[in-house]
Amino acid sequence: MTDEKRLVxxxxxxxxxxxxxxxVEDANFSIANGEFFAILGPSGCGKTTMLKMIAGFEKPxxxxxxxxxxxxxxxxxxxxxxxxxxxxYALFPHMSVFxxxxxxxxxxxxxxxxxxxxDVTEILEVVRLGKFAARKPSQLSGGQQQRVxxxxxxxxxxxxxxxxxxxxxxxxxxxxxxxxxxxxxxxxVGISFIFVTxxxxxxxxxxxxxxxxxxxxxxxxxxxxxxxxxxxxxxVAGFIGSANLLPATVESNSKQWLHVRTTRGIALKVPVTSAxxxxxxxxxxxxxxxxxxxxxxxxxSGSGLDGILTDLxxxxxxxxxxxxxxxxxxxxxxxxxNALPSWARPGEKICLVWSDDCPYVLAGWPDHAGxxxxxxxxxxxxx
Amino acid sequence: MNSLRSRIARISLNVFAGxxxxxxxxxxxxxxxxxxxxxxxxxxxVWQEFTFDNWLDPFSQSSLxxxxxxxxxxxxxxxxxxxxxxxxxxxxxxxxxxxxxxVINLLLVLPLTTPEIVLGSSLATLxxxxxxxxxxxITVMIAHVMFQVSFVALTVRARIRGFDWTLEQxxxxxxxxxxxxxxxxxxxxILPGVLAASLLAFALSIDDFIITFFNSGSTVxxxxxxxxxxxxxxxxxxxxxxxxxxxFSVALLVLGTLSGxxxxxxxxxxxxxxx
Numbered sequence: 001m002t003d004e005k006r007l008v009x010x011x012x013x014x015x016x017x018x019x020x021x022x023x024v025e026d027a028n029f030s031i032a033n034g035e036f037f038a039i040l041g042p043s044g045c046g047k048t049t050m051l052k053m054i055a056g057f058e059k060p061x062x063x064x065x066x067x068x069x070x071x072x073x074x075x076x077x078x079x080x081x082x083x084x085x086x087x088x089y090a091l092f093p094h095m096s097v098f099x100x101x102x103x104x105x106x107x108x109x110x111x112x113x114x115x116x117x118x119d120v121t122e123i124l125e126v127v128r129l130g131k132f133a134a135r136k137p138s139q140l141s142g143g144q145q146q147r148v149x150x151x152x153x154x155x156x157x158x159x160x161x162x163x164x165x166x167x168x169x170x171x172x173x174x175x176x177x178x179x180x181x182x183x184x185x186x187x188x189v190g191i192s193f194i195f196v197t198x199x200x201x202x203x204x205x206x207x208x209x210x211x212x213x214x215x216x217x218x219x220x221x222x223x224x225x226x227x228x229x230x231x232x233x234x235x236v237a238g239f240i241g242s243a244n245l246l247p248a249t250v251e252s253n254s255k256q257w258l259h260v261r262t263t264r265g266i267a268l269k270v271p272v273t274s275a276x277x278x279x280x281x282x283x284x285x286x287x288x289x290x291x292x293x294x295x296x297x298x299x300x301s302g303s304g305l306d307g308i309l310t311d312l313x314x315x316x317x318x319x320x321x322x323x324x325x326x327x328x329x330x331x332x333x334x335x336x337x338n339a340l341p342s343w344a345r346p347g348e349k350i351c352l353v354w355s356d357d358c359p360y361v362l363a364g365w366p367d368h369a370g371x372x373x374x375x376x377x378x379x380x381x382x383x
Numbered sequence: 384m385n386s387l388r389s390r391i392a393r394i395s396l397n398v399f400a401g402x403x404x405x406x407x408x409x410x411x412x413x414x415x416x417x418x419x420x421x422x423x424x425x426x427x428x429v430w431q432e433f434t435f436d437n438w439l440d441p442f443s444q445s446s447l448x449x450x451x452x453x454x455x456x457x458x459x460x461x462x463x464x465x466x467x468x469x470x471x472x473x474x475x476x477x478x479x480x481x482x483x484x485x486v487i488n489l490l491l492v493l494p495l496t497t498p499e500i501v502l503g504s505s506l507a508t509l510x511x512x513x514x515x516x517x518x519x520x521i522t523v524m525i526a527h528v529m530f531q532v533s534f535v536a537l538t539v540r541a542r543i544r545g546f547d548w549t550l551e552q553x554x555x556x557x558x559x560x561x562x563x564x565x566x567x568x569x570x571x572x573i574l575p576g577v578l579a580a581s582l583l584a585f586a587l588s589i590d591d592f593i594i595t596f597f598n599s600g601s602t603v604x605x606x607x608x609x610x611x612x613x614x615x616x617x618x619x620x621x622x623x624x625x626x627x628x629x630x631f632s633v634a635l636l637v638l639g640t641l642s643g644x645x646x647x648x649x650x651x652x653x654x655x656x657x658x
C-alpha cells in the first residue's frame with residue numbers, strides 16, 4: 001500500500017544508547033505521507049525516545065533519520081519540518097490561544113501578519129476553537145488545551161505531526177471523543193500523524209499501521225488487523241487485546257495442520273501459518289477469548305478445553321467466562337450476553353470449544369500460561 | 384466547651400500575631416515619627432514637637448543628599464550587573480545537572496555564610512594588591528556585585544523551580560531559534576522571579592555597611608555618611624530620606640499587588656461573561 005506513496009519519515013537502522021542501556025535497538029522502518037501511524041508499547045520500551053529522535057530532541061547513537069528523503073540526524077529541532085504535540089501540551093501560559101498558535105509561523109518569518117492571521121484563524125476553525133482565540137490556556141478545559149496544542153503544531157503544515165501520548169491526560173469519555181476528533185482532523189489536513197501510546201485499544205482504533213515495541217526493539221509492524229490476528233511474537237500476542245496462551249509441544253505436522261500437545265496433555269490441531277515448526281519444538285497456542293464458545297461437552301471431531309466455570313462477569317453486551325483448568329491455569333472467553341446458556345453457572349463444569357481456524361501458533365513458551373488478562377500482577381508487569 | 388476552646392485559640396492566635404507585627408513595625412514607625420520631630424540640639428533622639436519643616440526641606444543636608452545619590456547610583460549599577468549574571472547562573476543550574484554543578488552550588492552559598500567582615504577585609508587586600516582600579520565607587524560596586532550574585536542566583540533558582548522546560552522544547556519544535564525561544568518564552572516566564580531577586584539585591588546593596596566600609600576609599604555612601612555623622616549629630620533629614628525610601632518601596636509593592644489583583648479580576652470577569 002505504501003509503494004506508490006511518498007515516504008515522509010524513514011528510520012535507517014536507528015539506535016540509541018544511554019550509557020550501557022539500549023533505549024532503541026535497530027529501528028528500521030518508514031512512514032508514508034498521510035498515514036496514521038502508532039508506536040505502541042509498555043512504558044520504558046523506547047517509544048518516546050524514538051519520537052524524540054524524529055523531532056530532534058535526542059541524537060541517535062547510530063543510524064539515520066530521513067525526513068522527506070533528507071538526512072536530518074544532526075539537524076536541530078527548529079530546522080526540522082516536523083511538529084510535536086506534547087503529552088502535557090506545553091502551551092505557553094503567558095500567551096493567548098491565538099499567540100500560541102501564531103508562534104510557529106511568526107518564528108518562520110515566511111509570511112506577513114495578514115497571512116499569519118488568516119492561517120491561524122483557519123486552523124482554529126478546524127479544531128473548533130475559533131471563539132477561544134483571545135483566551136489564555138489556563139482558561140481552557142483539558143480537551144480544549146489539547147486542541148490548541150494540535151492547532152499550534154498543524155498551522156506550520158509540517159511533513160509529519162508527532163504526538164506523544166496525546167490522550168493520556170484526558171478522562172475516558174473525552175478520550176474516546178478525541179480519538180474520533182483526531183481521525184477527522186487528520187483526514188482534513190492530510191498530514192501523517194505519528195503517535196506514541198501505551199494504550200493498545202487506542203492504537204487499534206485509530207491507526208492505519210502500528211509498530212509494536214518492547215525493550216527497545218520493534219517487534220512487529222502491521223495493520224491493526226494483522227497485528228491482532230497474526231502477532232509476530234508472544235509479546236505482541238499478549239500485549240494486543242487479551243489472549244489465552246497455552247504452552248505446547250509439536251507432535252506432528254502436515255501440510256495443513258500442526259498437531260500439538262499442551263503441557264496439560266491435551267492434543268490440539270492448529271492451522272499451519274507462514275512460520276514452520278519441527279516435531280518437538282516448544283510452541284504456544286493462542287486462543288482469542290471472543291472466539292471461544294461454551295459447550296456441555298467436546299465434540300469428537302472438534303477441539304476444546306474443559307474446566308470449572310469460576311467466574312461469570314456480565315458486561316452488558318458481552319459476558320466474560322473464566323474457566324479454571326485442572327492444571328491451575330485460567331482460560332477466559334468473551335461471549336455475546338444473549339447467547340449465554342442457562343446451564344452455565346459458576347462452580348459447574350464447562351467446556352470451551354472453537355472452530356478450526358481460531359488457534360494461532362507462536363514460537364516459544366509464555367511466562368504465564370492461560371489468560372493474559374486475569375492476573376493483576378501479570379497485567380501490571382506488562383504496562 | 385469545644386466552641387469556647389476554639390474561641391480562646393482564635394483570640395490568642397490574633398494576640399500573638401498582633402504582637403509579632405508590633406515587634407516588626409515599631410522601629411519603622413519610629414523612623415517615620417521622628418522625621419516629623421523638631422529636635423533640640425544636634426541629636427534627633429528625643430521627641431520635642433511636631434513639625435513639617437524637615438519634609439519641606441529634605442535635601443538641606445547636602446552631604447547626606449550627595450551620599451544618598453552615590454548609594455543609589457552604585458546600587459543601581461551593581462544590581463543590574465548582578466541580576467544579569469545571577470539569573471544566568473540560576474538558569475544554567477536549573478536546566479540540567481552538568482559536570483561541576485554541585486561545586487557551583489556550594490560556591491554560591493559561600494558568600495552568604497562567610498562573615499561580611501572577612502569578605503570585606505579580604506576584598507580590600509585584593510584591591511590593594513592590584514593597580515587597575517583605585518578605591519572608590521568602582522571597587523564598592525565590584526564588592527556589592529560579588530555578594531549580590533549569590534542572592535540573585537539562589538532566589539531566581541528557587542522561583543523557577545518547577546519551570547516546565549518542555550516549553551523550551553515546544554518553542555524549538557515550532558521553529559524558534561534559541562534566542563527567540565529565550566526572548567519570547569523563557570524570559571517572560573521567569574521575569575517575576577528575576578524582578579523579585581533584583582529588588583532583594585538592591586535592598587542588600589543600598590544598606591550594606593561592613594563590606595562597603597573596607598572598599599570605599601574616599602567614596603561616601605548613605606550608610607557610611609550616617610555612621611560618620613552620628614558621632615557629631617543626627618539630623619532629622621536622615622529620617623526623612625529613610626521614610627522616602629520606605630514609602631517608595633511600599634508604593635511599588637502596592638502597585639504590584641494591585642495590578643496582579645486587577646488582572647485576576649479581569650480574568651474572572653471574562654470567564655463569567657463566557658458562561
